[in-house]
Amino acid sequence: MVYRVLGLMSGSALDGLDIVFVEFQENGGKWQYEIIQGETYPYEKEWVEKLRNAINLKALDYQLLDVEYGHYTAAEVNKFINKHGLDFKVQLIASHGHTTFHVPSKKMTAQLGDGASIAAATGINVVSDLRAIDMALHGHGAPIVPIGEKLLLNDYDLFLNIGGIMNLSYRKPDEYIAYDVCPANRVMNMMAQKLGKEIDYNGDFARSGKLQPELLNHLNALEYYKMPYPKSLANDFGTDVIFPMAAKSGYSIQDGLRTFVEHMAEQLKASLxxxxxxxxxxxRILVTGGGAHNTFLIERLTALLQEIDVEVVVPDKVLVDFKEALIMGLIGVLRWREEINVMSTVTGADRDSIGGAVWMGQPWN
Incomplete structure (x- = not known):
């Protein structure tokens, strides 16, 4: 069976909306994929501020933003379809949305991007709200990417995605383990912006800084790192806890970045x-996400993981940039097929689940 799908992903680093057009093929329970087109549509400053400040809105204003962002997403999808000549070729859209609230202890997660608005404005069937049922089943609602790693990328046992948050997956013969390791790009971007740049290109600011052992010890001592998996992080752990420690510690921003990079590398090594x-x-560990472009970070990960005989592998740019959007597409297809798309072994839920709300954008007549 062949499925031609758009996968959409907006990461917590606020760098833009990832859109991929993927062809999935399933034969006898085995899946293959081809990414035919992929683009990132960067957020303009207005949208960066809207998404960043969404958690501070009143209830009505938040709901209005949810609809507005849904229509914004649909407009970007329509632009992508028109640019690449995909009219009448897309069977399904799977949209992750943009995470605002994530409170596993209260069984609640929220992603902006109203699925009904996307369906109505594109005329294409949409799957959204991918995490909600897992949360209702006492899971963390994260990570959800491992189902795609299991079905599409079976040449590796270890996976690392470095987005706004750095998360790790490990495929063992008898179980699948995955969890959030620590904050990542969102914090590095916030620190780079204090130096007048949107991101720390190639990790140059961090490379120029000096490692501060006292700050490193304080970061490594945070309570989250002592918790057992399954576990997951909300964005505010990075923005409200890590960032103030690294950026306002009395050291230069470059020193803070250098030390934070080492913190990330040490936490990954400890997890492994x-x-x-x-x-x-x-x-071998397959490394994807925007952080895989940070050459200094990759150098530090490589150096520390060599000590435990783990090889860092950075794939081609397409997979680095669009792995999560690719897997959102697969999750949407599995939902359409009414097949398991969230694994309880990684989220801690009561059972595996079929996650996602379906919105019928395609006219019936």
Whole structure:
């Protein structure tokens, strides 16, 4: 069976809306994919501010923004379809939306981007609200990407996505483990912006800084890192806890960035040491997400992971940039097929689930 799908992803780093047009093929339970087109539509400053400040809005204003962002998303989708000549070729849109609230202890998560608005404005069937049922089943609603890693990228046992938050997946023979390791790009971007740049290109600011052991120890001692998995992070752990520590510690921003990069590398190494538990044999970890373009960060990850015999692999740019949007597309297809698309072993939910709300944008007559 062949499915031609648009996968949409807006990450917490606020860099833009990722759109991919993917052809999935399923044969006897085995999946293959081809990314035919992919683009990132950067957010203008107005939208960066709207999304960043959404958590501070009154209830009505938040709901209005949800609809507005849904129509904004639909407009970007229509632009993508027109540019690439995809009229009448897209069977389904799977939209993650933009996460605002994430409170697993209250069984609540919220992503902006009203699915009904996207469906109505594109005339294409839409799957959205991908995390909600897992949260209702006492899960963390995250991570949800592992189902795609399991079905599409089975050459690897370890996966690392470095987006606004850095998350890790480990495919063991008898179980699948995944969780959020620590904040990542959102914090680095906020620090780079204090130096007049949107991001720390290639990690140059961090490379020029000096490692501050005292700050590193304080970061590594935070309570989250002592918690067992399954576990997940909301954006505010990075923006309200990590960022003030790294940026307002009495050190230069460059020193803060250098130390934060080391913090990320040390937390990943510690996570892998615990997960691998002395297993013999070299492992490979596939690294994707915007942070994979940060050469200094990749250098530090490579250096620390060599110590535990784990090889860092950065794939081609298309997979680096669009892995999450790709997997959102697959999650949407699985929802359409009424098949499991969220694994309880990684989220901690009561059971596996079929997540996503379906909105019929295609006219019936």
């Amino acid at each position: 040491v615990a997960l691998l538990d002395g297993q013999a044999g070299k492992k």
